Amino acid sequence: MLRSMRIIDRIGLLFAGLFLGCGVAETTDTAMFVDSPTMIDPQAALAIHMVDVGQGDGMIIKTPSGLTIALDGGPDRSGSYADYLKMLNVTRVDYVILSHGHSDHYTGLGTAIGLLPKDCEARVFDPGFARPDIAGYQYIRDTAGCRYRSLTMNQSLLLDPKLDIQILGVTNTPYPQNDSAGINNTSAMIKLRYGKFSMLFTGDAQTESEKNLYMNFPAQLPANVLKIGHHGSCNATGTSLLKAVAPSYAIISSGGPSDPSNFGHPHCQTLGKLRANGVHYYRTDQNGDILVISDGNLFSLSPGRGAPDSSACPRACAQPTDF
Numbered sequence: 087m088l089r090s091m092r093i094i095d096r097i098g099l100l101f102a103g104l105f106l107g108c109g110v111a112e113t114t115d116t117a118m119f120v121d122s123p124t125m126i127d128p129q130a131a132l133a134i135h136m137v138d139v140g141q142g143d144g145m146i147i148k149t150p151s152g153l154t155i156a157l158d159g160g161p162d163r164s165g166s167y168a169d170y171l172k173m174l175n176v177t178r179v180d181y182v183i184l185s186h187g188h189s190d191h192y193t194g195l196g197t198a199i200g201l202l203p204k205d206c207e208a209r210v211f212d213p214g215f216a217r218p219d220i221a222g223y224q225y226i227r228d229t230a231g232c233r234y235r236s237l238t239m240n241q242s243l244l245l246d247p248k249l250d251i252q253i254l255g256v257t258n259t260p261y262p263q264n265d266s267a268g269i270n271n272t273s274a275m276i277k278l279r280y281g282k283f284s285m286l287f288t289g290d291a292q293t294e295s296e297k298n299l300y301m302n303f304p305a306q307l308p309a310n311v312l313k314i315g316h317h318g319s320c321n322a323t324g325t326s327l328l329k330a331v332a333p334s335y336a337i338i339s340s341g342g343p344s345d346p347s348n349f350g351h352p353h354c355q356t357l358g359k360l361r362a363n364g365v366h367y368y369r370t371d372q373n374g375d376i377l378v379i380s381d382g383n384l385f386s387l388s389p390g391r392g393a394p395d396s397s398a399c400p401r402a403c404a405q406p407t408d409f
């Protein structure tokens with residue numbers, strides 16, 4: 087019933103957008119959720135694999151035209167992300183996008199960059215934050231060589247003619263200061279559209295950066311699926327942003343209770359917000375690898391194991407932020 091209501095809401099938005107003369111592209115989040123991924127033709131499908139990399143983010147996007155995009159690579163140079171590329175029989179990666187300069191996102195991308203064509207096309211993208219003293223981060227840029235480009239706000243990435251990929255948030259200047267939170271807030275926030283399907287990726291953006299996204303791009307926010315920011319931390323997924331995105335499903339990449347780094351992701355507050363807003367979710371620590379698939383009209387999610395909406399959380403964080 088809830089899903090039906092959401093679809094009706096979205097169709098209403100679509101007609102409102104047309105009536106007001108807005109572009110249809112701004113309301114292309116009317117894809118219909120189906121429980122069975124077998125209803126979706128794999129030949130025409132966009133597939134977004136969220137790899138279970140533990141505490142970190144690592145995703146592989148197979149585009150409808152058959153291209154492969156690596157979006158973050160997890161914390162291991164030759165671990166689960168590299169194994170997943172092999173499992174998918176990926177012998178060529180066409181593009182690499184790094185959301186921001188933290189090791190739980192860039193380390194595994196070395197493998198993906200090794201599978202890029204040896205040309206000089208623009209193929210490797212990051213926020214342009216310059217930190218040559220962080221060897222692993224600098225390695226990505228150095229290895230990319232002439233294939234490297236920094237991302238800019240409101241940029242359209244023309245990687246696959248069937249996809250619309252827009253950068254809705256990015257900065258090369260950490261804020262509020264040059265520390266962990268500041269670098270998280272440089273994160274590239276990406277809206278990906280394929281037909282009537284759309285998904286929003288927010289990297290590890292925290293409240294400060296999420297507020298900018300919320301203020302700058304209100305019409306672009308609604309999405310069928312939300313990649314939850316900062317591994318489900320209590321300093322991301324602001325309530326106002328979540329309500330504006332209004333996803334049917336969210337996916338979270340986190341280490342969970344057994345994470346040795348003990349960040350405690352996903353925090354109990356974030357899972358509570360998702361449940362309070364009727365958003366179903368899968369999380370890598372409980373569900374393993376997660377696959378999102380869409381033909382542009384229908385979309386479906388498949389977990390590696392388990393049921394959605396697990397409420398198990400390592401802990402509530404002491405100083406949550408929200409807006």
Ligand SMILES: [Zn+2]
Nearest residue numbers: 142188190290
């Ligand atoms: Zn991270």
